[in-house]
Amino acid sequence: MGLIAMNVGTLIFMLALAALLVAGVRYRKMVLLVADLQADLNDAKAMLAKAAATIAAQPKPAAAIHYVEPVSTYVDRTPLAGAGNALAKPPADLRTTINELSKHTNGRRYFIPLGWSVSGLTGASLQGDVNHILISGMSNAGKDNAALGMLLSLALTHSPQELQIGLIDGKGLDWLGWRNKAHTWLLADEPERIGDAMAKLTNERRRRREILANADCANWDEYHGHDLPLLVVFISELSLLEDAVKARELGAWLNSELSAGRAFGIRYIIGTQNASNFETRWRGQISLHMASSQPNRAADEPNTGMATSDLEAIGVIPPSKLIAPPDGAGVFTVVQAPKAVTVRVPFLTKQHRKFLLDQLPDAPKKPLQQASAPVASNANNQAQPNQPDAMLAALLNGEPLIDQRSINQSSDLARDNGLNNASGSTQTGGSTQAVLSVNQSPLVALPVVAGVDPAEVKKIAEAAPRHKSRSALCNELYGIRGGTPYNRVKLVCDALGLLEAPQIQQAA
Numbered sequence: 027m028g029l030i031a032m033n034v035g036t037l038i039f040m041l042a043l044a045a046l047l048v049a050g051v052r053y054r055k056m057v058l059l060v061a062d063l064q065a066d067l068n069d070a071k072a073m074l075a076k077a078a079a080t081i082a083a084q085p086k087p088a089a090a091i092h093y094v095e096p097v098s099t100y101v102d103r104t105p106l107a108g109a110g111n112a113l114a115k116p117p118a119d120l121r122t123t124i125n126e127l128s129k130h131t132n133g134r135r136y137f138i139p140l141g142w143s144v145s146g147l148t149g150a151s152l153q154g155d156v157n158h159i160l161i162s163g164m165s166n167a168g169k170d171n172a173a174l175g176m177l178l179s180l181a182l183t184h185s186p187q188e189l190q191i192g193l194i195d196g197k198g199l200d201w202l203g204w205r206n207k208a209h210t211w212l213l214a215d216e217p218e219r220i221g222d223a224m225a226k227l228t229n230e231r232r233r234r235r236e237i238l239a240n241a242d243c244a245n246w247d248e249y250h251g252h253d254l255p256l257l258v259v260f261i262s263e264l265s266l267l268e269d270a271v272k273a274r275e276l277g278a279w280l281n282s283e284l285s286a287g288r289a290f291g292i293r294y295i296i297g298t299q300n301a302s303n304f305e306t307r308w309r310g311q312i313s314l315h316m317a318s319s320q321p322n323r324a325a326d327e328p329n330t331g332m333a334t335s336d337l338e339a340i341g342v343i344p345p346s347k348l349i350a351p352p353d354g355a356g357v358f359t360v361v362q363a364p365k366a367v368t369v370r371v372p373f374l375t376k377q378h379r380k381f382l383l384d385q386l387p388d389a390p391k392k393p394l395q396q397a398s399a400p401v402a403s404n405a406n407n408q409a410q411p412n413q414p415d416a417m418l419a420a421l422l423n424g425e426p427l428i429d430q431r432s433i434n435q436s437s438d439l440a441r442d443n444g445l446n447n448a449s450g451s452t453q454t455g456g457s458t459q460a461v462l463s464v465n466q467s468p469l470v471a472l473p474v475v476a477g478v479d480p481a482e483v484k485k486i487a488e489a490a491p492r493h494k495s496r497s498a499l500c501n502e503l504y505g506i507r508g509g510t511p512y513n514r515v516k517l518v519c520d521a522l523g524l525l526e527a528p529q530i531q532q533a534a
């Protein structure tokens with residue numbers, strides 16, 4: 027019994043020892059595991075700290091203007107006598123204004139400067155803040171100069187993929203320098219071109235509508251594709267549009283374009299001497315008024331959207347009481363009801379305008395050859411929703427620019443703006459290189475498409491406008507809807523942005 031008892035005792039002791047040993051091993055393992063985890067955590071922390079330091083050391087992905095820092099950021103805060111809080115001498119260097127603006131954007135895009143007052147710079151965003159703008163004032167009030175400052179600021183801080191500009195002038199040669207810029211989508215600088223320009227804008231609105239509908243987006247703000255830059259259109263003198271179409275038609279056109287354009291990423295900046303002379307319906311679409319001097323009280327409300335007494339009540343100078351040009355040139359009462367401020371816009375000298383324009387990337391200068399097919403032409407000004415504007419298509423597809431000299435000149439900005447630099451001749455090379463023009467009637471060079479004979483490229487491009495889909499086009503040309511022939515059709519259509527545009531597919 028004693029033996030058995032001893033054996034049982036030994037057994038229990040042994041079992042307890044074994045259990046302790048197992049627990050000890052487990053505990054040790056756990057300790058080691060915890061130590062490992064701790065080491066991993068420390069490694070991860072070190073890696074994170076290193077990554078954070080690297081990110082901090084990198085230059086900020088700032089606006090394209092970063093390489094032309096303002097020379098001076100000094101601002102003289104003296105007000106102009108008789109112009110409320112507007113500054114007498116706002117900074118003449120637009121870079122100072124852009125620099126100041128950048129401090130207030132909080133990462134939001136499409137900010138424009140509106141002018142300087144003793145309280146600083148007033149600005150607004152064309153996304154989610156201001157839609158269409160009316161700039162009014164008598165001759166030499168500084169309307170064009172104000173619009174120029176806004177457009178240059180936008181173009182210097184947004185790539186051509188983010189922003190395109192339409193210019194309808196017809197008053198002179200002020201906007202000639204924009205003709206060959208990558209940001210310029212439309213330049214109608216002669217009265218005879220204004221009718222076509224209006225039709226082109228209507229077509230673009232319809233094209234955008236279709237893209238957004240296909241992508242199931244209620245409006246441009248919801249759209250995340252990269253093929254719809256904000257399109258900002260400046261009309262320098264509204265009455266010139268009346269000469270192109272009848273007054274009643276102009277009212278209807280403005281009403282449609284302003285009311286619908288807003289949802290499709292199109293913003294209008296409309297200049298006119300006095301909005302009182304135009305019908306009232308479209309004026310309801312204006313969300314920001316910039317009004318310079320007007321000869322009488324009756325003009326205050328049509329040009330600002332607020333009555334004289336209301337403007338005075340909030341402490342700004344009504345247009346009828348502003349100093350007339352030349353002394354008051356550049357002074358505007360800016361109204362986004364119920365807020366308002368009287369400001370002065372900096373005047374940009376001819377040399378400074380040229381300097382700033384030179385910073386913008388150039389558009390392709392000449393196509394290699396002219397397409398014989400009406401690939402991107404809008405001969406009858408009919409809406410062709412599946413055929414994007416030629417220049418836009420080239421830019422948005424990231425296709426290289428043709429003119430090597432102009433590429434070299436603007437290579438830095440092109441890189442900053444996300445444009446591809448050409449790396450070889452447009453005649454050779456394996457990739458598709460659609461070369462497009464910035465002219466009114468865009469010319470399209472047939473692309474060099476790897477694996478597709480140039481004669482076939484031409485055949486496909488010519489036949490494309492007759493079809494609604496690539497497979498139908500393929501069927502007509504090759505009697506089959508798929509296989510290798512379809513691949514050839516696809517390559518050419520992709521290169522020219524024809525039929526089912528690839529961007530739409532991506533977004534859908």
Ligand SMILES: Nc1ncnc2c1ncn2[C@@H]1O[C@H](COP(=O)(O)OP(=O)(O)OP(=O)(O)O)[C@@H](O)[C@H]1O
Nearest residue numbers: 164165166167168169170171172355356371372373
């Ligand atoms: N912000 C400004 N500060 C000082 N002077 C200015 C300013 N803006 C314009 N000016 C002066 O007014 C002149 C005309 O400017 P601008 O062409 O912009 O006026 P506008 O209102 O568009 O004239 P118009 O309706 O006749 O075309 C300029 O050449 C310049 O002398």
